[in-house]
Amino acid sequence: MWKLTLYRAVKAGTKNFMRNGWLSIATTSVIALALFIISFLLSLIFIANLVLGQIQDKISVNVYFKTTAEEKDILKIKENLESMAEVKRIDYTSREMALSSLEEKYQNNEVIIDSLKELKENPLEASLSIKVYDPDKYELIESELLAGAPKEYVSKMDYSDHRGEIDRLNKIIKSIRQVGTVMVLIFVAVAILVTFNSIRLTIYTYKTEVEIMKLVGASNWFIRLPFITEGVLYGIFATLVVGIIWYPLAGYFAPFFASAGIQIDTMQLLYQNLALIIIIQLFTGIFLGVISSFIAIRRYLKA
Amino acid sequence: MIEYRNVTKVFNGGVTALNNINLKIKKGEFVSIVGQSGTGKSTLLKLLTLEERPTSGRVIFYKTDLDEISKKELPFHRRRIGVIFQDFKLLLTRTVYENVAFALEVAGVKSDEIKKSVSQILNIVGLERKLNSYPHELSGGEQQRVAIARALVHHPEILIADEPTGNLDIINTWEIADLLLKINKLGTTVVLATHDKETVDRLGKRVVGIDDGRIIRDQEKGKYMI
Incomplete structure (x- = not known):
């Protein structure tokens, strides 16, 4: 019914x-x-x-290492950071890679190419580009990084440059x-x-x-x-x-x-x-x- | 049989509509409840359809104490009763056929049975040619006949008519009264509330007079007297 x-x-x-x-x-x-x-x-x-x-994805902390730092030490630091849950991705740029990308970028600029050739040694530093899930967590990365890597390795961290933007x-x-x-x-x-x-x-x-x-x-x-x-x-x-x-x-x-x-x-x-x-x-x-x-x-x- | 036992109804505002009513209506009877407007005729009928409940006293409807009918059982109780009103209360967006069929649809009757019953009842009220008309295309008398057909199509034990001729001219009034007599002859109990003297006198049936919420007269083959 x-x-x-x-x-x-x-x-x-x-x-x-x-x-x-x-x-x-x-x-x-x-x-x-x-x-x-x-x-x-x-x-x-x-x-x-x-x-x-x-x-957010475009924002990352770049850590530059002095030319005296050994690659295996840098990779070890990278591995260490990657094990953190907050870390999304870390890209490693070796000194050679930095140089070749520079050369590629300025391949038509003879002045720069010539001056690079005059240097006997690669002047560029290896770097890690670190991205995290939550921009709030960059400070945590910083303290972890400084704890794991001897201060004399790190030449520059351009995190502080972005701090204001990330906050905003x-x-x-x-x-x-x-x-x-x-x-x-x-x-x-x-x-x-x-x-x-x-x-x-x-x-x-x-x-x-x-x-x-x-x-x-x-x-x-x-x-x-x-x-x-x-x-x-x-x-x-x-x-x-x-x-x-x-x-x-x-x-x-x-x-x-x-x-x-x-x-x-x-x-x-x-x-x-x-x-x-x-x-x-x-x-x-x-x-x-x-x-x-x-x-x-x-x-x-x-x- | 229907029985009112010491029924009193007081509305929220303190108005006493019915005062200690005692009344028995036998199966197959034709009873006219008469009295001026506002004397409690409609209230008396509404106690049967459970639109109102008594303040005190009991109403017995074919061995059922109406006080015991729950909200859930209410639709089933109402299917045992047919009601017609002064203002017809037809569904204006539905045809004659649909209006009558509706009373069977709510009871879950199958479509082919509905078809049979509806055309049968429309024959009795004389509207077999107006199946597909809408209420506004009919005269007042015809509309009331549709209402009667709807009230009867599910073979109720009793037909309640509350001022059914109030909106009709004299000829239509007599036609409706004759139709009610015919229905009563076919075996249905009819309770008619009216203040129309001529109709009551013409019927020559039992008359119960009400004034100020009390029964003041109850006569077999009575006339309208106040």
Whole structure:
């Protein structure tokens, strides 16, 4: 019997959705707007994280070793640091590699090439380029490094040069995450309120209908299910609307990022995460529609 | 059989709508409850559909003490009753057929059975040609007949009619009254609340007079008198 009831409820809900025309369009639009704002903010946080990740990745501490330092000692230090959980990656540049990259860089500049040739010995120092997961942890690396390596080996550490920038970047990352999360939460709350209110208006027009349903002996679920079906339909159509807007929007923003020198392809991101985005939007849309319908119909069901 | 035992109903505002009512209605009877507006007729009927519950006293409905019916059982109780109102209370977005079928759909009746029952009952009320009309396309009398069809389609034990002719002209009123008599003849108990003197006198059935929440008169084959 529940199958027949479910079938009838879904049918009635779909019929109501079609019959209500503009009311359905209005409610769907409100949910679509809410969905759009939430998606937009989430994407903003997601992309900001990607961008900051890229910038973070460019920051590293470079430790230069005096020419007297032995390569095997440097490699030992590298190995030591690599065993730390905080360390993401360490690139070693030997004196020879530094020289050849310099030569390559200035291969067309005869003055530099000639002056390099006049030196009998390679003047360049070997270096370690250290990257960590959390910029907060650079100080830890410094103390660990100085503990492991004799002071006379280290010629220069250009960590201190970046200290200010790293600190500033850290603050930006943190505040974007915090502000973004708070904004998403606020908008979700606003979206639920607005959606709830517009569905409540829709259901208000059914007040007499609900009264009649109760009088002829309809159970609460029999009354509720068509409205919940409508809620699901609002969610599905809102997702469709947002999807239609989303696609050209991603294309519109792609050149913007490229010109800002940020390696983020919004179209590619969209394609890669398409299934996930659709699932999240569909779930959020249906959730908004159903939960609002459920709350809105509740007061009319009190016997 | 329906029985009111010492039923009193006091509303939250302190208004006493019913005052120590004792009344028995036998199976298959046709009872008119008469009285001025606001004397408690509707409240008396709402105690049967459990839209209201008594402040004190008991209402027995075919061996069931209505006080014992829980919120969950309420829909099933209401399926044993058919109700019609002054304002018809039809679903305006549904056709005649859909309105009548709805009372069976809520009970989970299969579609082919619904089809059979609905066309049968629409024949009885004389609306077999208006299956696909919407309520706003019908006259007042026709709308009330749709409401009667909906109230009867699931074969209730009792039909409750609360001022069913209040919005109708004299001809339609008599048609509805005749239809109620016909339904009663077919075996359904009918309880009619009205302040329409002519209808009551024409029916020539049992009349219970109510004034200020009390029963002041109860006559077999009565007339409308206050």
